[in-house]
Amino acid sequence: MxxxxxxxxxxxxxxxxxxxxxxxxxxxxxxxxxxxxxxxxxxxxxGPHVRRGNVTAQPGQRLTPREIAVLRLVATGHTNARIAAELGVPEGTVQQRLKGVFVKLRVHDRAHALAQAIATGQIIIDTEGKGEL
Incomplete structure (x- = not known):
């Protein structure tokens, strides 16, 4: 080059x-x-999982329903372990889903992922005060 x-x-x-x-x-x-x-x-x-190609997400793709479910639990302050328990999946699965979210939303952390998902309309915030995402 x-x-x-x-x-x-x-x-x-x-x-x-x-x-x-x-x-x-x-x-x-x-x-x-x-x-x-x-x-x-x-x-x-x-991290190394993305560099080795273990995450197949592409920047700009829409989030899957499972990725949205993980982000909703992130929004409530849950740890990866707690999210895994709530969804009935291994903690490694939650980590992989979050890595996919980070790639798709072009962010580097949970807070920015949540903010970007809201900004792009992939997660809707309850405006009626019911405390739901």
Whole structure:
């Protein structure tokens, strides 16, 4: 892969001291690199399971009903162990579901996952004061 600076220099043509490259030209070079870097950093932050490909979630996908169930229990302050007990699954399953949630929502922790799920309408907050999600 060519050096990013070299790619930008090649895209920028100078004639009489004037640059003949649009912001879009440069963005088309830089954006794929930034997206790849973001994917690498997300995978690193989420841990070795994601780096080894054990999580099949893709950023931007909708949450599954089971992932939503896990997030609802996260919202009530439950630990992974308590969530596992409530759902009748192993704690490792809860961890994997949360990793999938993090990838899909492009976040790195439980609080941000919950906030992003609410912001994207994947979890609805009770506005009538019943205390339900």
């Amino acid at each position: 060519a050096n990013l600076a070299d790619e930008i220099r090649a895209a920028v043509h100078c004639r009489g001291g004037h640059v003949e490259a649009t912001t879009r030209d440069i963005l088309n070079i830089v954006q794929p690199r930034l997206e790849a870097l973001a994917r690498e950093r997300t995978a690193y932050a989420l």
